[in-house]
Amino acid sequence: MYCMTSCLVISSQYSIPGTEMGRDYLNWSNEKPMLVFHCITFCYGVPPMSTTQMCCHVTTGSANACEKTSFVFLRQELPVRLANIMKEIDFLPDKLLSTPSLQLLQSWYATSLMEVVGFLEKEPDDKNILKKFTETLVSIRNRHNNVVPTMAQGVVEYKDAFGSDPVTNQNVQYFLDRFYMSRISTRMIMNQHSLIFDGSANPAHPKHIGTIxxxxxxxxxxxxxxxxxxxxxxxxxxxxxxxxxxxxxxxxxxxxxxxxxxxxxxxxxxxxxxxxxxxxxxxxxxxxxxxxxxxxxxxxxxxxxxxxxxxxxxxxxxxxxxxxxxxxxxxxxxxxxxxxxxxxxxxxxxxxxxxxxxxxxxxxxxxxxxxxxxxxxxxxxxxxxxxxxSVERLPVYNQSAIRHYQTSNEADDWCMPSKDPKKLGKYERRS
Missing domain, CATH: 3.30.565.10 (Histidine kinase-like ATPase, C-terminal domain)
Structure with a gap:
């Protein structure tokens, strides 16, 4: 991860004044206290991995060393990938964010982010920690199984209630491409770890390295x-x-x-x-x-x-x-x-x-x-x-992405045909 600094604080009372890089996620259950997540990430870019690297970094060296390497990588990388896309969710229309589907989806991401961050200070030499981490990844993967249809349902709810316009369509298209690509990438690296280190073999595909x-x-x-x-x-x-x-x-x-x-x-x-x-x-x-x-x-x-x-x-x-x-x-x-x-x-x-x-x-x-x-x-x-x-193509939350969401749809600089042909009779040459 190419970062100047990366910090995440989980608190029930603190705020970071003078910054827009945080988002308050209200409690999604009346039984739980309100939590505020402040994610600050100044990244040059999320490091993409090739299929070769995905195979090598979990198969080189002893089994325990490989698992520790993968654990250390994922506990740092997953929060960055999750936080990046969570920040982009903020740029969706407020009325879309207020739909029940989007509220549910944001709660999933907030919960998953908390769970991964909980391992940042854990000891990688502890086998129980490694086992618990793998179990957590499986839990996160299962929680996010319905992310695609849930997000899609939110878009349907928004369109049914408020309609759509070209600017919104453009921004939602841009966001969803990046959001779903982010989901593909996070599931990929989580599956690589969980399938290799969960202790069970895959008799149907014994030569596979995780999903590869x-x-x-x-x-x-x-x-x-x-x-x-x-x-x-x-x-x-x-x-x-x-x-x-x-x-x-x-x-x-x-x-x-x-x-x-x-x-x-x-x-x-x-x-x-x-x-x-x-x-x-x-x-x-x-x-x-x-x-x-x-x-x-x-x-x-x-x-x-x-x-x-x-x-x-x-x-x-x-x-x-x-x-x-x-x-x-x-x-x-x-x-x-x-x-x-x-x-x-x-x-x-x-x-x-x-x-x-x-x-x-x-x-x-x-x-x-x-x-x-x-x-x-x-x-x-x-x-x-x-x-x-075969290197990952990953969305990165940066100023270029922000400008894309803030740019309005400009008028077309090419002439477009009208529905009704222009009457040219008055321009015909008179003989």
């Missing part, structure tokens, strides 16, 4: 995600398209396409894209005897691992492409019960594509859509082929 597969077979993950999507499609539509896979390994022809990656992240992206491709294909060709297949091309080069998924689902107009990645434009009905959201992840909020793009970007990749209206859509996932280049 150092020899991830990309084609197998593609097939797994397709099979799951196919089963879901057949349950709903009673039919589904087949898959046509082509793979190219520029590094070694006829060799499997393997990279160091997080299979669950890749599966999440692929599952979402296959669901969309299958639905579009079935609905576009509902009267056809045979459905056109979903074509998948996987290519491993010297820098990139690229996956292209192409369907014949009718395509999407160009003007709607960017809306597919917007959190504020979803027209899907909201889930009735957030507590059951894990049964159908993100169902009803239309967050599948924007969250999938964040998973791709997390390790310096990307996810892009290219569509031909009337024909079909191609989705392309770009991943880094080298683990040393």
């Amino acid at each position: 597969d150092p020899d991830c077979d990309v084609t197998e993950v593609v097939k797994d995600a397709f099979d799951s999507s196919k089963m879901l499609c057949e349950q709903y539509y009673l039919t589904s398209p087949e898959i046509d896979i082509t793979q190219v390994n520029a590094k070694g022809p006829d060799q499997p396409l393997r990279i160091v990656y997080v299979p669950s992240h890749l599966y999440h992206m692929l599952f979402e894209l296959f669901k969309n491709a299958m639905r579009a294909t079935v609905e576009t060709h509902e009267m056809a005897l045979h459905l056109p297949p979903v074509k998948v091309r996987v290519s491993l080069g010297s820098e990139d691992l690229t996956i292209k998924i192409s369907d014949r689902g009718g395509g999407v107009p160009l003007r709607k492409i960017e809306r597919l990645f917007s959190y504020m434009y979803s027209t899907a009905p909201s889930p009735v019960d957030i507590d059951n959201s894990r049964n159908a992840p993100l169902a009803g909020f239309g967050y599948g594509l924007p969250i999938s793009r964040l998973y791709a970007k997390y390790f310096q990749g990307d996810l892009q859509l290219y569509s031909m209206e009337g024909y079909g859509t191609s989705a392309v996932i770009y991943l880094k082929a080298l683990s040393s280049e």
